[in-house]
Amino acid sequence: MPSFQSMNLKGIVSDLDGVAYRGDSPIPDAVEAFRRWHADGIPYAFVTNNATKSAVDFAAKLTRMGIVAEPEQVFCAVSATASLMRRRWPAGARVFAIGEQPLFEALEQAGFTPAGDDAEVVVLGFDYQLNYTKLSTAVRATLGGAAVVVTNPDLLVPVENGYEPCVGVLMAAVQAAVPSCRPIVVGKPEPLMIEEALGFLGTPREGTIMIGDQIATDILAGQRAGLRSVLVTTGVAAAARLDVTPDIEVASLLELIAD
Numbered sequence: 455m456p457s458f459q460s461m462n463l464k465g466i467v468s469d470l471d472g473v474a475y476r477g478d479s480p481i482p483d484a485v486e487a488f489r490r491w492h493a494d495g496i497p498y499a500f501v502t503n504n505a506t507k508s509a510v511d512f513a514a515k516l517t518r519m520g521i522v523a524e525p526e527q528v529f530c531a532v533s534a535t536a537s538l539m540r541r542r543w544p545a546g547a548r549v550f551a552i553g554e555q556p557l558f559e560a561l562e563q564a565g566f567t568p569a570g571d572d573a574e575v576v577v578l579g580f581d582y583q584l585n586y587t588k589l590s591t592a593v594r595a596t597l598g599g600a601a602v603v604v605t606n607p608d609l610l611v612p613v614e615n616g617y618e619p620c621v622g623v624l625m626a627a628v629q630a631a632v633p634s635c636r637p638i639v640v641g642k643p644e645p646l647m648i649e650e651a652l653g654f655l656g657t658p659r660e661g662t663i664m665i666g667d668q669i670a671t672d673i674l675a676g677q678r679a680g681l682r683s684v685l686v687t688t689g690v691a692a693a694a695r696l697d698v699t700p701d702i703e704v705a706s707l708l709e710l711i712a713d
């Protein structure tokens with residue numbers, strides 16, 4: 455593994471859950487590391503597959519925990535989904551979305567029209583109130599030819615006492631019903647949010663690292679974007695991918711701080 459000092463750190467892209475905090479508990483070493491990077495003038499941005507909150511919500515959460523963060527520094531699946539859709543579909547396009555309020559608000563602000571079975575686009579996001587009627591509408595619209603956009607492909611989300619099913623399970627259900635559909639995935643391991651974060655940072659790829667706790671999403675997305683990847687083992691362990699190896703593995707983000 456290359457030493458950290460040899461990386462000539464210019465910028466940081468980081469995952470949130472499992473790196474900066476676990477649920478509502480900040481990870482103290484991460485808070486300290488980001489404070490030092492902020493003091494040293496090393497720019498950072500955050501990318502998260504969590505589609506239940508907005509960038510404003512995440513920035514407020516980080517600030518409460520002691521990490522300096524503005525909404526412009528946070529690239530989340532909600533805003534990335536809306537910006538991808540703005541590029542692909544005209545304002546007014548009919549959209550049926552499964553998700554939480556921040557996703558609906560982002561789609562409305564992007565100018566899309568809420569629809570049902572007759573939607574042109576089905577958006578699948580995390581929804582604590584997921585039910586048969588919503589699944590049925592998603593499947594019927596997809597059978598009718600709607601494109602399918604998925605905020606994030608995670609199958610499981612770590613919670614305090616184990617795991618809960620995530621959006622990937624909903625995507626799998628729609629794909630099972632409509633095998634011909636080809637979902638467009640927004641979140642990691644697709645590199646879209648990381649590209650947006652790089653555009654914000656303006657730092658060269660060779661001097662920018664991607665920090666994450668999940669190999670299959672964070673590390674793979676970082677590699678696809680051409681960044682050095684750092685796996686931090688403070689998150690919940692997930693199934694390893696033997697074909698993806700992080701450049702550096704640390705138990706604490708403070709290991710990345712050169713003294």
Ligand SMILES: [Mg+2]
Pocket residue numbers: 469470471472473666667668689
């Ligand atoms: Mg994570």
